[in-house]
Amino acid sequence: MLTVPVIDAAIDVALREDLGAGDVTTEAIVPRSLRGIARAVAKQSLVVCGGDVFARVFYRLDASLRVERRAAEGSRVEPGEVLWIVEGAAASILSAERTALNFAQRMSGIATLAARYVAAVPEGAALTVVDTRKTTPGLRAFERYAVRTGGAKNHRSDLGAMVLVKDNHVALAGGVSAAVEAVRARASHALRVEVEVTSLAELDEALAARADVVMLDNFRPEDVAVAVARAKGRAVVEVSGGVTLERIPELARLGVDVVSVGALTHSAPAADISLELERLG
Amino acid sequence: MLTVPVIDAAIDVALREDLGAGDVTTEAIVPRSLRGIARAVAKQSLVVCGGDVFARVFYRLDASLRVERRAAEGSRVEPGEVLWIVEGAAASILSAERTALNFAQRMSGIATLAARYVAAVPEGAALTVVDTRKTTPGLRAFERYAVRTGGAKNHRSDLGAMVLVKDNHVALAGGVSAAVEAVRARASHALRVEVEVTSLAELDEALAARADVVMLDNFRPEDVAVAVARAKGRAVVEVSGGVTLERIPELARLGVDVVSVGALTHSAPAADISLELERLG
């Protein structure tokens, strides 16, 4: 679930962006009394995401509009299927349309891409697909929710929610052990500790330091296999960086636990959804 | 140029999103006194965009950081080239890195895609590529700037900056003429009037009503040619909807004035830029 004040803050910014100076066209042409019904229709196969946000955009512009959900969050719909239906003042529907769709298309686009990655995991494999912090500024909560809606999982929400010792931290600390030691001395017991390693030697150091998760950076497939074997029962193995859809089956086969995929959020194309309005009465 | 309060509002939201609870890793490992230099390096061929925003993220987190521009906004850089250099407290650089890159990668991604569309216009053709209002909620100003930086142009900024009579408006008004008449009676002399038309008959109506711009919706190529001929000297001709990179040369050849491309902003993949940190002293 998205938290209401988080949704509302983003919606208000978006509505001011598009409607701060009004909707000159609709105001000139469409009388307030005219009522309409509008259907949000999938123009491609997609995973539905963002119904709450879509509805709240309309509600926020005109609290008398009513939105009905026809397709469940996370469900797959095919071209032509109706996702949501809006009813009320036609002018309000027209003015809010683009803002509502901008949210829904992005969220459904991410959910749809996430679902493709999840679907690429071979039957029976335990590989988990997760997102990264490479999200759109201001929309992280929305995009992480979309990733979950698509069936993948989330990595840490922010820099305070997990310790992740990256190559730069290792270099500045003077090695994996020193870095993890510094972390143990100061960080919360509430946090997992993940260590990015660039070689099997560093992996061993990270395991010895009892990292909860190890992130393999640019390992050759044969080294991934070795790493997985060594980490077995000691730490979760994550592969990050350059993980394309095509590489998913191999990484699953190698026994990797988690792959993190920045593209889920930073490069997902918008899902194609259009709003078809009809006059009522 | 982006307006400072617009930049700052978005940056503050983004920094709170990622750093509201601090950076537990960096705080545990990297002493405040340690200084570093970091280079933002292109990992692909891209059009540089967002240098001001990139710099301001670092500045906003730690006003003592210094950012130097190595590549001009709108210039093309190749893999390995340095875009920007940050110098100062290593801890601050590490904490702000992801937020700064999230802005810059999105902006450069859009600029790069826009440049591809512009490059697809045949030499000598007068076709202009423009964006749409299908932008990321909260980031419209950033994305429109990125489109311009890539060499394309902007469509209207928001619903108050131009009259655009769409099919739904036409339907609700009872025809193109009635719609435009309503607009003339109420809208500002400061605004252009664009009319979306779905047939040559509607085109004629729009031209008769002295629309400044006509938007051809789903016209077959032969009809586009007719439309261009009829509108010549009377209105700007815009084609919108489903305009792929591949269709650009043909549309240019047909004499279309403007194509509007939602994908420029709603589906541009992030440009690959990484930050390489080195310890100083």
Added chain:
Amino acid sequence: MLTVPVIDAAIDVALREDLGAGDVTTEAIVPRSLRGIARAVAKQSLVVCGGDVFARVFYRLDASLRVERRAAEGSRVEPGEVLWIVEGAAASILSAERTALNFAQRMSGIATLAARYVAAVPEGAALTVVDTRKTTPGLRAFERYAVRTGGAKNHRSDLGAMVLVKDNHVALAGGVSAAVEAVRARASHALRVEVEVTSLAELDEALAARADVVMLDNFRPEDVAVAVARAKGRAVVEVSGGVTLERIPELARLGVDVVSVGALTHSAPAADISLELERLG
């Protein structure tokens, strides 16, 4: 229509300004259970404007208050007529009264002044009266709406909604033609281009450059007539600067299309409206 997040943001600021530290008088004297009915009464002849905002102030302070509209937006009322009626907790009505009236009196004041300008246009003349960007910081949308409610029209909403080449731009560009050329090369096809001209020679340059609108700056009446004749069928003619109520008939007679009047928003006196409370039950 005003956009709800725009209204709410301004109302919240205003309520915090007046009620951030509570209403010590009402809290001490008026029990929460006491109910009242209050009538907003015109104390002068005025054009009604701001009913939505007036109602929303009360709603925002106490969602159980009910507001009924007695006079339509844009209608003329005479002294003693009731505009709106509020009913509910007397304490809430008293606490919100001043904030609600501050909005409504300003908005009705502007609408009333706009109506005076519009009424000054002689029967049959085509002169349009419009506002300017000389609005109260933070209240532009409210004031532009009030101008429309009074029967006048709006000029551009902001610096992104139209190209307006002013004398300073001309000077910096090295002439009208150079300025317009620069604009054509970069600005959106969605935007009208207006050029401020200070002489008939500049007017000719602007018309040759196909400006959509020309703004005559400080032209003598005889030159206005010449300008109107030259611009006929080529560009809209706007007169700006020092346009008093008294000059309206002459400018209309000269065939000017548009006059823009800063005073509509920057110097409209507040309309006199008072709230008369009566105890219920």
Added chain:
Amino acid sequence: MLTVPVIDAAIDVALREDLGAGDVTTEAIVPRSLRGIARAVAKQSLVVCGGDVFARVFYRLDASLRVERRAAEGSRVEPGEVLWIVEGAAASILSAERTALNFAQRMSGIATLAARYVAAVPEGAALTVVDTRKTTPGLRAFERYAVRTGGAKNHRSDLGAMVLVKDNHVALAGGVSAAVEAVRARASHALRVEVEVTSLAELDEALAARADVVMLDNFRPEDVAVAVARAKGRAVVEVSGGVTLERIPELARLGVDVVSVGALTHSAPAADISLELERLG
């Protein structure tokens, strides 16, 4: 002095309002490298107010601009005199001009009007002119400051800064004594208590209840004289409502201590100030 976060919040809203979508004209025409100097010049006799805000608008848009004050806050300047000088990037000056002037013209307009009221007080009279809470929503601090700058004083800042028992409170409480008693029982010792009275009988009640200030509502001149005599040494006498410039001398002569004038803030015409830009280098 205005408090910086109060100034900045209003400025940011105002700049977003005008520049949220950029300044298309200036961006197209004026190169960033071009420098200019601009003089804010009085076009009428006025009392200077708002120099800090004027300067901060430019600073907020472009921190490299420099603003110099030529006329002191509160000083009287005549047409043609220079108030402030801005120097730096011409494009930034042009883009911020209107926002800066919108603040300064309103503030100077109020200061100028306040000064007229103060000047109307006969030499030697002790009458103080004060404002009311009839201020522009969102700009109360700016307008109260302008009133002081013009030489008048402020009434209470908000509903929490003084007890003011108005006619409605009296009616709901069942009389002046009951109302003041309720207030004494609950309100802070830090607050003055003012009572609005509509008759000499109520005045006596208010004085008996030891009101700090009594506000005479609609008293005939002869009753004002009686009221002043009775209140002498016991309470400050304030006259409010319908106080025009013309009535000031008489009210002063009658010995009234304070007049509160809503028009100072709700109906002050903007002062005429223009910005004259010159190219540098």
Added chain:
Amino acid sequence: MLTVPVIDAAIDVALREDLGAGDVTTEAIVPRSLRGIARAVAKQSLVVCGGDVFARVFYRLDASLRVERRAAEGSRVEPGEVLWIVEGAAASILSAERTALNFAQRMSGIATLAARYVAAVPEGAALTVVDTRKTTPGLRAFERYAVRTGGAKNHRSDLGAMVLVKDNHVALAGGVSAAVEAVRARASHALRVEVEVTSLAELDEALAARADVVMLDNFRPEDVAVAVARAKGRAVVEVSGGVTLERIPELARLGVDVVSVGALTHSAPAADISLELERLG
């Protein structure tokens, strides 16, 4: 009463702080359809405060939750008593619980401490206990309301609501008389004037200058008695600084009018309240 926009702003910040990244535990475990009822139960003897805020936190997160008040604001409850009951989606209740309690526990803690101070005033004594400006940044309105709810009163709300000439002002002005004179020349007639005095000589100066309130700073008991006698009928006597619960009876006996106690807000321990959830249906 607290003003709604003040409440909502604080609640939204608090909910984003705790729930900006969602509630991973509840989301994983508790189905949205599961309903619950939760009772806020006192775990200590306390004065109830914050029911409106408690309710609004739940409402703001999930508008379908219903909150019922069982104990009146300002009433004393004993351990085990139910203050408020929340009913609706169990997941929403769990997610909002901590935020709602954080407000209510602080507010009730302050009300409870204020009540202890008030109870320490001997029967029949006229001593008033008030708070100070030593409040939690961002929560002043909440804490002042809690002080009133506990039966004490408020000092000035902010630096604009009363003149309080402190020792530093006296020193910079060159004496009490000079300071008060400066104030009389500039400050509003709407404001009381309080003067902090450090000796009987300064007290006399303040009384001569007709201060409304005198604040005795670090006076020995015998000097307090003298001060009270001298100020009788001329000014309110306030004692501030180091006023512990134990000193209340003596200060009351000495005839002091007001004691201001910073500890009421800056050091009140949270009241112990817990939320007990039960599954419904």
Added chain:
Amino acid sequence: MLTVPVIDAAIDVALREDLGAGDVTTEAIVPRSLRGIARAVAKQSLVVCGGDVFARVFYRLDASLRVERRAAEGSRVEPGEVLWIVEGAAASILSAERTALNFAQRMSGIATLAARYVAAVPEGAALTVVDTRKTTPGLRAFERYAVRTGGAKNHRSDLGAMVLVKDNHVALAGGVSAAVEAVRARASHALRVEVEVTSLAELDEALAARADVVMLDNFRPEDVAVAVARAKGRAVVEVSGGVTLERIPELARLGVDVVSVGALTHSAPAADISLELERLG
């Protein structure tokens, strides 16, 4: 480190709260040109915390003020020692004083209390003291930083930064195993999983489910000992609820890993710090 936009948002709210209507006393008495130096002096033994925030309050009100740190964050100072020194316009110092101290006194109060808890851990014991989410709404980041500054550690920052299965979750899920299973199926690999247990049987269930941390709720000392033994090498043992300073040594001796103490943030008395101003020049 605190994140700048987090600090600034809280400071701006606090300054508006106290100074939204100006500082009437200082403005009337203290000329802008008068300069001063002010020393923040400890009036009790305390652990210094909040120097950055203290400095930024002054900077935000008047950027020309200079603040010097005399005592390091986290250091212990005794009564009379100087923590920080502010220099510049005396009027600005006086106006910002209370806001700056309100932050610093709260932060130092928490750091001082945290240090007392940490000091109560017997030499050689491995017990870690941590805070809870029982923080002041809006100030969580400040208070968590203060806890760290006092030498204790933080628990999870918010509901998205760790899985914590509480008694209510267990009850709704139908047992510890079911709850943890649900979590494993949906929550991120980046998050630790903590389970609150109310009996040794539940403890065993939690350990079997491989909880990372177990929280013992209301265990008798002898059961704590058993729990510690069983969890050894399998999970971190945390004790929460009713952990007073007096119980720390015993809990340490029993081998508990972590105690979480709500009082650190919800009931820490403010540290006594005062600002002593002296005129310069």
